Amino acid sequence: MDKAKKQRLEKRGWKVGGVDEFLALTPDESAYIELKLALSKSIRQRRQHKNLTQMQMARLLKSSQSRVAKIEAGDASVSLDLLVRSLIILGATRREVAHVVAGQAR
Amino acid sequence: MDKAKKQRLEKRGWKVGGVDEFLALTPDESAYIELKLALSKSIRQRRQHKNLTQMQMARLLKSSQSRVAKIEAGDASVSLDLLVRSLIILGATRREVAHVVAGQAR
DNA sequence: GCACCATATATCAAAAATGACATATTGTCA
DNA sequence: TGACAATATGTCATTTTTGATATATGGTGC
Numbered sequence: 001m002d003k004a005k006k007q008r009l010e011k012r013g014w015k016v017g018g019v020d021e022f023l024a025l026t027p028d029e030s031a032y033i034e035l036k037l038a039l040s041k042s043i044r045q046r047r048q049h050k051n052l053t054q055m056q057m058a059r060l061l062k063s064s065q066s067r068v069a070k071i072e073a074g075d076a077s078v079s080l081d082l083l084v085r086s087l088i089i090l091g092a093t094r095r096e097v098a099h100v101v102a103g104q105a106r
Numbered sequence: 107m108d109k110a111k112k113q114r115l116e117k118r119g120w121k122v123g124g125v126d127e128f129l130a131l132t133p134d135e136s137a138y139i140e141l142k143l144a145l146s147k148s149i150r151q152r153r154q155h156k157n158l159t160q161m162q163m164a165r166l167l168k169s170s171q172s173r174v175a176k177i178e179a180g181d182a183s184v185s186l187d188l189l190v191r192s193l194i195i196l197g198a199t200r201r202e203v204a205h206v207v208a209g210q211a212r
Numbered sequence: 213g214c215a216c217c218a219t220a221t222a223t224c225a226a227a228a229a230t231g232a233c234a235t236a237t238t239g240t241c242a
Numbered sequence: 243t244g245a246c247a248a249t250a251t252g253t254c255a256t257t258t259t260t261g262a263t264a265t266a267t268g269g270t271g272c
Contacts (some may be wrong), residue, residue, distance in 0.1 A: 028194050033191070035200060039264095064231050065253065069250050079229060080187040084141070088134050094141060094209045102204035159218065170261050175220050185229095185259060 014076045035101060037074045039083040042100045044072040046090040061088050115139070120182045141207060143180045145189040148206045150178040152196040166195050 014033060025033065047057050047068075054068040061068065064080075070084055071078050085096050120139060128150050131139065153174075160174040167174065169188075177184050177192055191201050 028191075031194055031200060035203075055248080059182055060233090061261095062231085065249075066233080066235080066251075067229095067231065069248095072252075077229065079185060081185050082189055084139060084231080085134075086184055088137055092138060093209060095139075095251095098204040099209035101200060101207050103200045117246085148252095160220095161218080168261085169218075172221075172263080173261065175218095179220075183259065188259080195228095 003088055012074050036080060036083060038100055038103060039080070039087065040072055040074040040078075040094070043083065043090065044088050045086065046087065046092065057086075057090070061086060118180050118182055132206060142186060142212070144206055144209060145186070145193065146180040147179055149192045149196065150187065152193065152198065156196065163196070167192060
């Protein structure tokens, strides 16, 4: 992982580096975070494609605009649960969610 | 949803039926729960295939045997986060996780 | 029967995630 | 410029999820 990427992650609240401060994420941690970021990106795309504001999407999700903003910003405080529920609420089928999870998705 | 299935879900702690007691889950809720159950099932398979006890898997996950049991029992108190992290820790790639998410998986 | 091990279930204090809210920033149109 | 809508960021009390622990249940070999 390069330095710029590390800083981008830390900006979003991710703790990058485990026991040893210099060491990066384990492959498992890394896969997990990248999965979340992929979902996050896909959510913004879907929302915009449906011409919804964050406010409108928040109502569908029974959440708040600020949380939707955090979802789309890839904030570390957002759970996989909320990410996946967001996609589903935006109309994604399990198949489509899977496509995003697989990673070659767009 | 038939009655037996409803009871099985409620046993696991799922709140089945929303505003109206007779009404079942919305399609979104249903998709979300079925996704979790699919992951749960896949986790048990993977763990057994690797000949790990729940205890051993708990150590990999930095969790406890009881939580692993709940993961595999499809308990409602288990998050999607933990389910996906479990699969990853058992060696699943994002592609493989996606296959489970897609639903025609095995 | 009784050890032994794996798994299941219950409970709970601590940690993480949540929605709500306030406020700041950004973009756009006149 | 200024008004406005959308989005971003920060904080926080409440809710949910967590690992840990204890204990119960189930299976297997003796």
